Amino acid sequence: MAESKIITLPDxxxxxxIEIIEILVAAGDQVEQEQSIIVLESDKATMxxxxxxxxxxxxxxxxVGDRVNEGDALGSxxxxxxxxxxxxxxxxxxxxxxxxxxxxxxxxxxxPATAAEPxxxxxxxxxKKLKPHPGAGSSSAGAGGNTIHASPSIxxxxxxxxxxxxxxxxxxxKGRILKADVKAFVKxxxxxxxxxxxxSVSSAPEIDHSKFGxxxxxxxxxxxxxxxxxxxxxxxxxxHVTQFDEADITELEKFRKSLAKEAEKKALRLTPLIFLMKxxxxxxxxxxxxxxxxxxxxxxxxMKKYFHIGIAVDTPNGLVVPVVRNVDQKGLFELAAELGxxxxxxxxxxxxxxxxxxxxxxxxxxGGIGGTYFTPIVNAPEVAILGVSRAKMQPVYNxxxxxxxxxxxxxxxxxxxxIDGAQAARFTNFLSQVISDIRRVLL
Ligand code: CAO
Numbered sequence: 001m002a003e004s005k006i007i008t009l010p011d012x013x014x015x016x017x018i019e020i021i022e023i024l025v026a027a028g029d030q031v032e033q034e035q036s037i038i039v040l041e042s043d044k045a046t047m048x049x050x051x052x053x054x055x056x057x058x059x060x061x062x063x064v065g066d067r068v069n070e071g072d073a074l075g076s077x078x079x080x081x082x083x084x085x086x087x088x089x090x091x092x093x094x095x096x097x098x099x100x101x102x103x104x105x106x107x108x109x110x111x112p113a114t115a116a117e118p119x120x121x122x123x124x125x126x127x128k129k130l131k132p133h134p135g136a137g138s139s140s141a142g143a144g145g146n147t148i149h150a151s152p153s154i155x156x157x158x159x160x161x162x163x164x165x166x167x168x169x170x171x172x173x174k175g176r177i178l179k180a181d182v183k184a185f186v187k188x189x190x191x192x193x194x195x196x197x198x199x200s201v202s203s204a205p206e207i208d209h210s211k212f213g214x215x216x217x218x219x220x221x222x223x224x225x226x227x228x229x230x231x232x233x234x235x236x237x238x239x240h241v242t243q244f245d246e247a248d249i250t251e252l253e254k255f256r257k258s259l260a261k262e263a264e265k266k267a268l269r270l271t272p273l274i275f276l277m278k279x280x281x282x283x284x285x286x287x288x289x290x291x292x293x294x295x296x297x298x299x300x301x302x303m304k305k306y307f308h309i310g311i312a313v314d315t316p317n318g319l320v321v322p323v324v325r326n327v328d329q330k331g332l333f334e335l336a337a338e339l340g341x342x343x344x345x346x347x348x349x350x351x352x353x354x355x356x357x358x359x360x361x362x363x364x365x366x367g368g369i370g371g372t373y374f375t376p377i378v379n380a381p382e383v384a385i386l387g388v389s390r391a392k393m394q395p396v397y398n399x400x401x402x403x404x405x406x407x408x409x410x411x412x413x414x415x416x417x418x419i420d421g422a423q424a425a426r427f428t429n430f431l432s433q434v435i436s437d438i439r440r441v442l443l
Contacts, residue, residue: 005053007037007074012049013354017067018042024152029057031077038062038074039152047353055079150177158182162229223318223349234380239416242375242387243424247432249391250406255438259332268336272408273311273365276388277335278441279434281307281328284361287427289419291360293381301418310359310379311339313346320346321379323359363388373411383418384427387411408435 012018022039025031036048037057060075062068148165150158154177158165161182168185170177209215220228252275263270284291284307292301307328310321322342324335345351362379365388376387389409395402412428419427434440 002078002080004058004076005055005079006076007052009049009068009070009072009074010052011070011352011354012040012047013352013357015040015042015354016069018069020062020064020066020068022152023060023062023064024048025051025057025060027057027059031055031057036152040068049074051077053077053079148177149175154179154182161186162233221317223315223320227319231377234377238378238380240375240378240413241416241421241424242411242413243421243428244373245410245412245425245428245432247408247410247435248396248405249408249435252435252438253391253406263333263336266333266337268333269340270332270336272367272391273363273388274332274336274339275438276363276365276386276435277309277311277324277327277339278332279431279438280309280361280363280386282434282441282443283427283431285328286430287423289423290384290414290427292383292418294383294415294418298417304360306360308358308360310356310362310382311342312362312364312376313343315347315349317349320351320356321359321362322346322351322355323357325358361385367391367408373409375411376413378413378415380415384412384414384424386431387413408432 018040019042020038021041024039025037031037031051031054033052033054034050037051038049040047040049055077058076058078062074068074149170150165155165157179158168163182163185165177168177168181171181172178249272252272256270256272256275259270288303289301291304291307295302306326308323308325309327310323312319312321324338324342327335330338342351342355359379359382361382362385364376364385366374367388367390370390372389374387374389376385378385387410389411391406391408393404394407396405396407410428410432412424414424
């Protein structure tokens, strides 16, 4: 039986009074749950708001140019007897430029990291098609104040190719950007790259794998698509170097075990990662360049006075990086509680974009799984990321004899534009000293 439901703006993270720049549907449109219906844009981010239900749009109560906040009514829809889902998924935030691991709420490399800059938006769920409203114009302010006129499908096409529309000259009526304009822009970028400055890579040949045996085509998850683009940008735009080191965690492990009962009583898991978060803050204080981002001009460092640490979390749909804020001000149990709660919600796909923004430095721990060393990709616009592998008992020479010590492998990848090799070696050296004697976090 048909039921009228109000469509409200879901949690959009830290953003307030965000402007509506596009309305993708109109009264009478049939929409699917998670299909984008409205596009919002702050000075930092663009995000598409998905429909919370399957159904037919009855009314859209907002207009392009209106400013909205979480909980505001956007319109109403008749949900018919379709399956309802009241907990609308959070809007997908994505960025224009390049970040790294995960469905990270992406921040472009050129943005001061105080505010993560999400972007265009994620594709609708696999199998669901975004249906732009016919004639849904889409104008927004481009860099330099020019107005960009492009339909949602052209915006999506440009995003898929990593093209920033403010750089494209539109040849359509009133300067509207057409698909041909985006193609021409890509072509000219590729050609320019061949001459020197840019990146010119020939496209991979299309291979029909079914010629060699049975195959099945599976769409990538939404998270993988977002994180893939982010990782790719980081990989090609950030000159990476990885510094390896190891830390003796024999004493830390004794301390951790001595706290195990207390943690159990509080129903908390005090894993080595919690101690590493505190140790990383000590190292960031000592080497503040690691707690910085390049500004938009690429000529200044934005030095952060806060310590928000991103933690890479493996989820069934892909990697996400929730951010634990003010790690310097929190105790071990508090951090364990927060990380436990965040990783649970990450695995349930319930993190809001705001919870994945504003990080200073990321830790990616594969210690619970295994392996020796790995080279994580910097989560731009951060400038360094710590990869932690599984600790192993090893014979360590103490000057007189070998003794068994529990050694933790570390891999620190960093942006070589900001961090020099010597600095990185000092950072990991300092970090392993702090981890080896965790009392040093008090210094
Ligand atoms: N060495 C040895 N043991 C370790 C360890 C290490 N470095 N790190 C964790 N462990 C142990 C833990 O103590 C725990 O053991 P107990 O159950 O006996 O206490 C076990 O391994 C499992 O830990 P965990 O992985 O569940 O917990 P965590 O706090 O270490 O990590 C989280 C939490 C969310 C980061 C983790 O579950 C995760 O998702 N890791 C994957 C991140 C990832 O995919 N990174 C790759 C990014 S690049 O593509």
